[in-house]
Amino acid sequence: MEKSLAQARALREIERAMDTADIWEAILAITEAVDALAYTPDTTPQVETFGLMAAPPARPGLAPIFARRAQGNLLRAGVxxxxxxxxxxxxxxxxxxxxxxxxxxxxxVYLNETVYQPDGTFYICLQQHMANAQLKPGSEEAIRHFRELRQEPGDGERPLDFVWGERVPFGAIRRDPEDGKYYTPIYEQGVTLYEPHHPHLVPGEHTEVEPPAAPEPEAPAEEPPRWADLPDGHEFAVGDCFTDYSKTYMVISAFTKEAQTRPPALLGEAYKQV
Structure with missing residues (x-):
């Protein structure tokens, strides 16, 4: 019963979006116009105060939620x-x-509908179909039915591979799997390419960039010295580490190495096991 209700609700939302598509288009146009006005440089004469130019007051735009709701309903309606x-x-x-x-x-599963997997991965439906085990999102069989909604990699991470149908944002880098080179969109609004094009085939929309530099490998952590390798009279400072019989200790109070200070003699007093 619950599944039937979810299916009916999804269909009802699509029908409602189609009936009100013109209203959502108007809402989206308004939000875009207000946001454009909000980020237009203010030409009002600035006032000089104590030798500094007073910054113009910020112009708040509309909350992004209004634009996202409008875009979501226009996706449902197929606009x-x-x-x-x-x-x-x-x-x-x-x-x-x-x-x-x-x-x-x-x-x-409806066209432009977003579904998610238990691991939190989101997919958007590219072709309306009846769900079945053979068309699981992310599988090779469902490559023409779903596209994963990916996140941009962080600093030092490998750029994403180019996939057909993705709107690549301006400034983002994608690797062309056909020639192995890296490209970025020319236009500020980003670029979307569809099969059979690859970035290297449309130089008017992409520009080739140098491969991102690989992050510098981290220096291997230095192994703490062995107690037996240190001479008698060695001065331990707070924060120093050493090992003894496969156990590692950190110094919490300065002390001198002597036969009588070997672990566990001063455990909890001069050093602790870590």
């Missing part, structure tokens, strides 16, 4: 497609309007 928005925006939309957990028994 815009998954390739019109970046993956980060699509993930935000899924959080705003909701998405269904994928299951082989979930019934119809």
């Amino acid at each position: 815009i497609g998954a390739g019109d928005l970046t993956d980060s925006v699509l993930r935000e939309i899924a959080n705003v309007i909701g998405s269904r957990p994928w299951a082989a028994t979930m019934g119809p």
Whole structure:
């Protein structure tokens, strides 16, 4: 019963989005216009105060939730497609309007609908179909039915591979799996390419960039000295570490190495096991 209700709710939301698509288009246009105005440089004469130019007051735009809700309903209505928005925006939309957990028994999976797996991976439906075990998101069999909504890698991480249908953001780098080189979109709005094109085939939309530098390997951690290797009279400072009989100790109070200070004589007083 619960699954039937979820299916009916998803269909009802699509029908409602189609009936109100013109309203959502107007809402999206308004939010974009207000945001554009909010970020337009203020030409009002500035006032000099104590030799400094007073900064103009900030112009707040509309909350992004309004734009995401409008975009989500336009996706449901089929007015815009998954390739019109970046993956980060699509993930935000899924959080705003909701998405269904994928299951082989979930019934119809609708075009532009976002589903998620138990590991938190999100996918957007590229082709409406009836869910089944053979078309599990992320599988080779479902490559034309779902596309993973990926996150940009962090600093020092390998750039993502190019995939058809993704709106690659301006400034993002993708590796072309066909020639192994790296490219970034030319246009500020980003670039979406569809099969059979690859970035190297459309130099008017992408520019080749140098491969990101690999992060410097971290120096291996220095092994603490062995108690037996240190001479008698060695001065231990707070924070020093040493090993003795496969156990590691950290100094918590300065002391001198002598036969009578060997662990566990001063355990908890001059050093602790770590």
